[in-house]
Amino acid sequence: MLKLHAVIRQRQFHMDMTAALVRFLRRTPLQNIPGPEPVSWWKGNLGYLYDRHGWSFLDRLDTYSGVARVDGLFGAKLLYVFDPAALQHIVTKEQTSFDPAAWFTESLKMTFGPGLLSAYGEQHRKQRKMLNPVFSIAHMRDMTPIFYEIAHKLRDAISAEIEDGARELNILDWMGRTALELIGQGGLGYSFDSLTKDAINPFGDAIKSFVPAIFTTFGYLRFLTPYVAFIQYISFRRVLLDRVPWAGFQNFLKIVDKLNYMSTSVYEGKRTALAAGDAAVTEQVGRGKDIMSILLKANMSASQDDQLGEADLIGQMVTLLFAATDTTSGALSQILQLLAEHQDVQDKLRDEIRAAKQGDFIGYDDLHTLPFMDAICRETLRLYPPVSFVYRQANQTTSLPLSQPIRGNDGSMLNEITVPKGTMTVVGVRSCNRNKALWGEDALEWKPERWLSSLPDAVINARIPGVYANLMTFFGGSRSCIGFKFSQLEMKIVLSVLIDSFNFHIPEDKGAKIVWNLAGVKFPTVGKDSLKPAFPMIVERLAKA
Template sequence: MFLLTVYAAIAVCSALLAWKVLRQRIRQANLRKIPGPPSGSFLKGNLPQVYSREQGWDFHAGLLEKFGTVVKIHGWVGDTLLYITDPRALHNITVKDQYIFEETSGFISNNMLNFGSGLLSTLGDHHRQQRKLLNPVFSINHMRYMIPIFQKVCGELRDQLVERVKGGPREVEIVHWMTATALELIGQAGLGYSFECVNDTSGNEFALAVKTLLPTQFPFMVYRMFLPWIVRFVPRPIRTLVARHGPVPRLRALAAIVDVMQRTSTEILAQKKMALMKGDEAVMLQVGEGRDIMSVLLKANMAAAEEDRLSEEELLGQMSTLLFAAMDTTSSALSRILYLLAEHQDVQDKLRDELMKAQEVAGGALDYDDLHNLPYLDAVCRETLRLFPPIPLLSRTTRADVVLPLGTPITGTDGSKITEIPIAENTDVIISILGVNRSVAIWGADALEWRPTRWLAPLPQSVVDAHVPGVYSNTMTFLGGGRACIGFKFSQLEIKVLLATLLPVLKFELSDTKIQWKLSSLLYPSVGNGVKPMMPVKMSLVSEEAG
């Protein structure tokens, strides 16, 4: 019976796929003149190249160099996708026509299975309703309350690292510590909950689960388009059985990761609601003293009109989404910054000098305004997030026929000049965050160079004229429009507090271990050809270097 159900599901999915492919090939005929690479295979097109951990870097760079700002690439069985870095086109996709260019069904289904009904799993009015409740807790005024929590957690990290190198220089695996710190930061400031993962060196179950989620899931990206049909036609008990006990080891690992995330979110939410029921005194005794994002959200939800309230399922979804998004992306960004500072000792020394002088003037730890008035610290953060955005690409699909205007005309395969592209409903487009942020046409001949000083002078006119529609520093790092990263200010603050805490006392140098940065849903470092996120660096005390 089980096998019959599986075979029936496969047959239905195959029939639907065949119909979709035939229909789309007819509707996408007007995309034939768009330049692009040949298909890598009849079945999967260029998708294995787009989503390759190692070869993906060269493939993405080649698309920009050979074909320009709009590229046609091949998907499943001849389906056509558009790979886009044109800023005007991106403005239409993320801002002007954002409700036509929605998240793909595969993306939504995937996130619903991973996180529940949170911001990353909803569309349209449902998404706007959730965002409306969340916006106030990510305001600048609320961020100011987070500084003491950030300083406390980062201070615990500093003490742990100092303890490890007080006997002399030592190689330390830094991704573990950045992951633990990012989780503790979002735990305390976001959920009013301590995972105790900075002081507990044994490793936290939830931290390990989130850290390995994307590397485990990434090979399935090629098949994500089938996910909505699987969810629709395969009963949940069968999906769960296959995921947890089926013959695919990676799928079993993914199911275990999701189970840990969902169980943890359920436990934390129960504690938060119990404290609220007991009154303000119980809330004040919690980590964060009731000022954390989740406590504020729960209170706002209780006070909201009935039609605007989030359900229990949605609250759990927000928690899982917050934990994942804040931990993984911040950990990736912090690891990259420390790697670059270890590689560029002159930049590290200059940044350390700026931080120590500011702390001397402030008479101690830096507050919100102090941190945002340090030009070199800001420049290092902006340049790193420009050149190495934690999330390199995102996908959208058209919910209706639409015409996409281009800021820069492209030359068609027949030599014609193309200034706008008619796109049929259900056509997928890839937003290349990496490509826009590294565009030579926008950023100049040194676009691929990590040069923080570019932010200490007026930006080139080409950057201003590009009108990149992102919410952060003329880049697409945190996206733009109604689905821009809601917590990007939170992330920036975390990064700045951590650097201000570590650099005055610790020096970072490259180790002899070869590090490779893998192209995934999230950029991450690993040792050699390994898949697990890892990055050993050599650390020592600044006082020893001075002595």
């Protein structure tokens, strides 16, 4: 196996060098696009996009006029895009010309199975058609009591932790456990975490380990994908993967095995309950109102042409967990950080929450009409999106229109850019959200009040193709985040319970040391050198209003 591995690696090296030589000898229109100078010929600037402390490079890209050239490996040219007109082209108008990167989707397919993130074309259309109604407002309304039950468990658990007075807690850990339980019960109808101090669930532990593991192994998956994706017999494919001589990768496979076992078990349990009738369904976690229960019912009644296969249904489970856990926990931690840094804003939000409460709840409709709560969520997701950029690859040569002309390196004015087939484009989610040409000179300031009045005309007229609040945070088009309403409901319910019950402060000795790391989903650590996700906060229990 080691000899085979060496042969494959040598072949890949020769392919890379051949492609590099072709790129070096052949000029591309992208060479005329302004961009930062490459650090080196063989790696360009690509390392900055994978550097967890690479925020300054993203800030530098923000200074270009909506598009910038980024040099990749062996002279490859990438196009970094945050111009609104170009984004409309990539994300909505010509989205079939810009697919997610093949190595990324194939890696996810090898990991999750054929879920929504790894499907293309007709398979993706069928999955999206079946899933869209599941995330309707009616179903979100049904999930509200379930989410409150989880939020109240979180409140009780934190209260027990600080019973003797204000105390420092790793708030990221609590938000991660809560986000997992929210998508577990609301998405899969399965409980991962009782939200007690010493709760242990092997599947919950696997999910918590999954996102860090997949991002540390994506480089290896990218290398392996071209050689194993074509193998149709999964047993033989697995034989190859089991012999990859890397302990980290083998640990990743063990995590995947646990998640696949969990997904299959949950699927079989739901299918059995549906066959037994409504009474059996309502006895399950989620009481039959979770996404997977609704999806299975809808699939059973769909026409044969629209029905999803068993592999597609099971694939959605791990996809939901992957997409909804770290993004939500990171966003909640970021909001709590900002509220801790702006005590006046925290107090104002608490007043709004307490004025709207009826007993221990705020109803679904009232929760979504709290203007200051909504403003805080929107402004945080604008300035600090969990995902900073998204890759797309041109599957044919096309032209990108620009909102404003740019001056090329040859001095000519460009109103559009020719994008050659195969070009990797980087959709600058964070850059679009922070674009001063749209949001004004205060675009880099966290100002929730900007959402309490009319947005700038430049933002409205730009027609940003995002599905949420004139932002790219949840992307757009047919590959937008299908669960963005689910995520908003989760965050608002958790905040309404926590801010009513506790006051949050940043520890004086650690505040300056907290660093957010650039990654597929950004995460905080205490100190630049630490790799352990954490966010310590001082939590103080408040008297009942």
